[in-house]
Amino acid sequence: MTGSHFPAEFATALAASGEGTWGARLVRLLEKYPHFAVLGSESECLPYPENRVELADEVDEFDVPRPKVPCSFGENERALRAEEQRRGRAVLEAAGAEEIFVSEGTDHALGGCRIGDDPADSVVDENLKAHDHPNLYICDASVFATSAGAQPSQTIMTLAARLADHLIRSRHRG
Numbered sequence: 001m002t003g004s005h006f007p008a009e010f011a012t013a014l015a016a017s018g019e020g021t022w023g024a025r026l027v028r029l030l031e032k033y034p035h036f037a038v039l040g041s042e043s044e045c046l047p048y049p050e051n052r053v054e055l056a057d058e059v060d061e062f063d064v065p066r067p068k069v070p071c072s073f074g075e076n077e078r079a080l081r082a083e084e085q086r087r088g089r090a091v092l093e094a095a096g097a098e099e100i101f102v103s104e105g106t107d108h109a110l111g112g113c114r115i116g117d118d119p120a121d122s123v124v125d126e127n128l129k130a131h132d133h134p135n136l137y138i139c140d141a142s143v144f145a146t147s148a149g150a151q152p153s154q155t156i157m158t159l160a161a162r163l164a165d166h167l168i169r170s171r172h173r174g
Contacts (some may be wrong), residue, residue, distance in 0.1 A: 005038055013038075017101040039092060041084040045077050045110075047145045053112040069112075110152065113142040127166050128159065139163050 005013060011030055014021040021029060045051070051072065055065035073081075085102055092100050116122025119131035124143055130136040139160050141152045 007033055010036070010038075013103040014101055017103045019101055021101065037092070037095075037097075039088050041088060042147070042150065043077065043080040043084060044146050046074060047111060047114075048072075048074060051111065110141045110144045110147050113138045114145050115143045128163050137163060137167075 007030065010033055011026065014026060014029055050070060052070065054068045054070065056068040058066045060066055081104075088102075089100055113123040113130075114121070115124055115126065115128070117125065122131065124130055124138050128137045128139050128143060130138060139156070141147075141156055143159070144152060144155070
């Protein structure tokens with residue numbers, strides 16, 4: 001996918017590329033900002049059991065345990081990123097790129113409250129109602145098992161509309 005970075009994002013991505021992009025060289029590259037193209041990619045991260053949300057021993061100012069989110073990529077994700085970078089370089093070289101910088105970027109944070117029928121391995125049911133808490137509905141990217149390598153926003157909006165319809169129907173029934 002192509003993208004457009006604002007100058008500050010662009011500077012951060014250049015500096016993070018780790019290719020000697022700091023100091024005077026970074027300033028020279030930033031002066032050429034309008035002449036750069038950005039090519040990005042997104043891929044799926046498989047739902048590994050060790051990637052989860054836990055409660056830490058540390059508490060916040062309200063004495064509530066802080067969340068801890070251990071997360072790491074497996075061989076699948078490393079292979080996907082390597083292939084994305086290889087293909088991205090090939091596209092940019094074919095287009096005549098003079099320099100190519102690779103920055104890992106960020107990923108969509110998903111999971112933690114997976115949809116499913118079984119409370120043993122999911123948090124919400126098909127209507128996004130929590131299995132273990134009455135009248136609690138969760139409607140965000142945390143209900144997805146994986147990103148499927150795509151932007152989650154439209155799916156979240158669709159789930160929100162579906163949940164709204166469900167809540168309206170439920171109210172009229174009872």
